[in-house]
Amino acid sequence: MTTRLRRRRKRTSSGAIRMIENNVYNRKDKSANLWEGISCDDYNRHMKDPAVFQSQTLGEIFKKCAQEIQPKSVLVLGCTDGNGFEHIDENITRTVTGIDINKSFLDKCFDRFGKKKYALKLVCCDFEKDDCKIETVDFVSCALFLEYVDIEKTFDKIKSIMKPTSVLNIVIQRNNDNEFVSETGIKSLESLAAIAAEINQAKLCSYLEKSGITVESSEIYNLPNGKDLISYCCQVSA
Numbered sequence: 001m002t003t004r005l006r007r008r009r010k011r012t013s014s015g016a017i018r019m020i021e022n023n024v025y026n027r028k029d030k031s032a033n034l035w036e037g038i039s040c041d042d043y044n045r046h047m048k049d050p051a052v053f054q055s056q057t058l059g060e061i062f063k064k065c066a067q068e069i070q071p072k073s074v075l076v077l078g079c080t081d082g083n084g085f086e087h088i089d090e091n092i093t094r095t096v097t098g099i100d101i102n103k104s105f106l107d108k109c110f111d112r113f114g115k116k117k118y119a120l121k122l123v124c125c126d127f128e129k130d131d132c133k134i135e136t137v138d139f140v141s142c143a144l145f146l147e148y149v150d151i152e153k154t155f156d157k158i159k160s161i162m163k164p165t166s167v168l169n170i171v172i173q174r175n176n177d178n179e180f181v182s183e184t185g186i187k188s189l190e191s192l193a194a195i196a197a198e199i200n201q202a203k204l205c206s207y208l209e210k211s212g213i214t215v216e217s218s219e220i221y222n223l224p225n226g227k228d229l230i231s232y233c234c235q236v237s238a
């Protein structure tokens with residue numbers, strides 16, 4: 001597998017350097033990940049639909065974590081266009097790293113948050129398969145991400161990014177017998193049902209335990225269409 005590394009640096013009026021970093025992998029099967037074919041507009045129209053209400057709820061969960069943890073460094077897995085980043089306190093947080101497989105989501109994220117005081121590092125890669133060299137951080141957000149990756153491999157990687165004091169927020173979707181992808185009339189999103197898997201809560205907890213991660217608290221958020229989001233705050237086991 002060959003890797004091409006491109007870097008774009010921007011110096012801002014405050015003198016901080018922000019960087020967009022794209023690891024572009026020559027995957028054998030370019031269509032292997034359906035997320036790469038989703039436009040940011042379609043994604044947001046679907047996720048913000050009043051019946052779906054997932055962007056809004058995920059944004060609130062992220063806000064709560066950022067306010068409670070007050071992290072100096074943040075890593076967001078599957079960051080899309082930076083949903084919730086508006087709640088990061090620029091006077092506290094120094095680095096924000098966002099990872100996503102869809103480069104157009106990251107471009108939008110950079111447009112929205114590239115001028116903030118913190119150093120914004122956006123990495124376009126397949127977190128499950130690629131070797132994304134990420135430094136340890138205070139807060140890892142993993143919201144509606146596990147549904148699309150191999151959980152065991154992902155937890156091994158997440159664990160390597162955590163320090164004893166780091167907080168990991170995991171959010172999963174509970175369908176309650178509804179379709180995984182709700183009907184909003186946005187056709188491109190429907191294809192994702194083929195690669196999404198509902199996470200079994202008992203299995204999740206057992207994977208976490210095996211990885212040496214303890215759930216400190218959990219909360220359930222009811223959504224208008226009958227689904228729930230379950231948010232877990234976790235730390236490395238003592």
Ligand SMILES: C[S@@+](CC[C@H](N)C(=O)[O-])C[C@H]1O[C@@H](n2cnc3c(N)ncnc32)[C@H](O)[C@@H]1O
Pocket residue numbers: 035036055058059077078079080083084099100101102105125126127128129142143144145148149
């Ligand atoms: C449902 S969205 C996440 C929502 C977001 N975390 C929030 O709080 O609003 C899932 C995201 O994960 C990204 N993604 C899916 N599989 C991935 C992978 N293997 N590596 C990196 N990003 C991935 C998708 O492109 C998408 O942006």
